[in-house]
Amino acid sequence: MPWIPWKVRLSCCALAMVGGGSVSAAVAPLAIRPVPAPIVEPIHAEPGPEVAEVMPIPNPDATGMRFPSGLTIRGGTTHRAILFTFDDGPSRRTTPRLLDILDGLGIKAVFFVKTESFGNGNPWEREHAEIVREIVRRGHTIGNHTETHRQLPLLRNVEIEAELAVSERKIQRAIGSKPRLIRPPGGALSARVEQLLGEHGYTSVMWALYGGDLEVSTPEDVVRTFFRVLERREQELGDRGGIVLMHDTKSHSLDAVPRLVSALQKRNCKLLEDDEELYDIVDDLGYFIPGHEPDQTLEERQEELRERTRRACHTVALR
DSSP states (O other): OOOOOHHHHHHHHHHHHHHTOOHHHHHGGGSOOOOOOOOOOOOOOOOOHHHHTTSOOSOTTTTOTTSOTTOEEOOEESSOEEEEEEESOOOTTTHHHHHHHHHHHTOOOEEEEOGGGSSSSSHHHHHHHHHHHHHHHTTOEEEEOOSSOOOGGGSOHHHHHHHHHHHHHHHHHHHSSOOOEEOOGGGOOOHHHHHHHHHTTOEEEOOSEEOOTTTOOSHHHHHHHHHHHHHHHHHHHOOOEEEEEEETTOHHHHHHHHHHHHHHHHHHHHHHHTTOOOOEEOOOGGGGSTTOOOSSOHHHHHHHHHHHHHHHHHHHHHO
């Protein structure tokens, strides 16, 4: 044992007697000890597949697993097919109201959720996770919008993979299955990012129609911008429909949805008179994937839509 000054020994003895220990126990801290392992905070898991399995799920493919991976769906179409998608939720302030609006209109949409707002176990995030489950219960589709909403081309591959790992885990814990669809934040893509997302089994979903709900503040402005974009794309590209980008975190965007649907229905009355293809609000991304065959063709849907439109326009004319 190395020599220890008598003052240090006396102090250690006094400490040992006060603490009920011994001299050796008091001196021990002077010796070199291994550094303890860092404390890792436990992950507060959301309810996993055992909860999702008992949920009534009208949409058996809530994460788009039937679609081939490695694609980028650009969102435009020469047909008058319209598909609504909503980014940046869930939000307990707005998303539940949007779900009621869509139910009332008979519309199924795709929700690209940002997972930063749910999955970590506190009451606020548990409430958001329940909203994600409710989206699935209502028959809508869930897609990945990453964890932190950073633009992917600005990140290294390892950072992108970390984003995907966290968001996938949270979505799977919430609804019981991993996402197949992804919307890159800001629509920012590069060849490198597209390849990486494809390697991870993702289909990237872009958009063609945007009402500018992040830039404007009223539902009327959203509707006006939407139709301005729609008409410009038809003139310049020949696209008469497409995937619509909206945000379920904006109240004025929610209020714009019924107005958009009503405006499309009014246009259908004129298109019906002219014997042209009608605007069809679809619920399947497959209509925007070349070569993919949905359960019902657009032509079959048009036959049913024309009959419904004929009755609706006749009723309006009688008022």
